[in-house]
Amino acid sequence: MTHPISAEMIAERNAAALPALTDDYAALGRKLERRGIAIDAVKDRAKAWSVAVPSWGAGRGGTRFAKFPLAGEPTNIHEKLEDCAVIQQLGRTTPRVSPHFPWDCVEDYGALRDEAASLGLGFDAVNSNTFQDQAGQAQTYATGSLSSTIQATREQAVQHNIDCIEIGQKLGSTALTVWVGDGTNFPGQQDLGRSFDRYLDAAADVYAALPDGWRMLLEHKMFEPAFYSSVISDWGSSLMAALELGDKCACLVDLGHHAPNANIEQIVARLHRAGKLGGFHFNDSKYGDDDLDSGSINPHQLFLVFNELAEAEANPRGAFNPAYMIDQSHNVTDPIESMLSSAEAIAGCHARAALVDRAALHKAQQDNDVMLAFRTLRSAYETDVGPILAMARMEQGGAVDWLGTYRASQFRQRKAQERKSVGLGAGIV
């Protein structure tokens, strides 16, 4: 296996950090012991958990106004895989990459799978793209894709999704994530009911092409690119579609795709209740679908989402296997640093949710002891699980101090010499 960062350098820096980490880990272990929690069990749980990174997240993002490229950022899927390998090598929580087509198209997907494996990576859900036109495409998606009023356009969108499934099979993926930008900008532009019917008809053709063991994940989004109505705008529309399409279809919750102040943790609980909690796209937001770094704005909400996931895991109602992925746009940071920071924030909320005294919480809820129920959650949220995550990273070959180690490696500066520069312009490609 090829590692992009020197394992010797990581080991040296870890050795220097070990005395302080051992001290902090032991202190936290004693504190948790008093609460009846074995710290090593929490660490093992952290080690067993993972989240995928998006191939497109490895590049600098942009807004519709501009993109400011980063010297040495990846320009193709091969370079993106290399950067994702850095994230996995240092952080050890992101062993899979979620690819996007056609942005990540290559000639030989078997070779791409081998290339990823040689970097210690696998592939997660494949993402289709019918929200923009591609060169040489017969039909335009300007007025919709799966819900288009034009049959040939719907058929083209269906075929693209089927092509994505076939690519995914070659990559070892087992899920297709479908997000459409379909919607309207004007009242009256389209019939709100019939456009949903057309979407369902076309999505059923994609569903019919799912191989055994595959899942189709529907991602809803309230607005943008359509600003008056979106066809799959909310979890209600997503759930209706997933229920109609069948057992292999479930809903994917992108944390930024809701109305402001929506109770996302309750949506998580509802979707799980319906057996339709398929996956997550993690990011954070202040105003809308800002695609900011996970946990950077509202870490408490992220924790509450994981608290519901821990409840769901303990009460699986048949199945509990959400696909977890980071989905954010890095406009002003080095994407490797942002995804390492985000993976740590997400893993931290996963670990803190495991610290909740569920029996005490359920009893307080049953007794309507409001303050005790709240404090039971809050004490888990306020626990600094940093030493647990750092110890888990170190024991798996990652970096205790991932930021310092990454910067000391001069990886980006080296790549700035090797890689061709990306162009200006908007977009996240």
Ligand SMILES: [Mn+2]
């Ligand atoms: Mn998303």
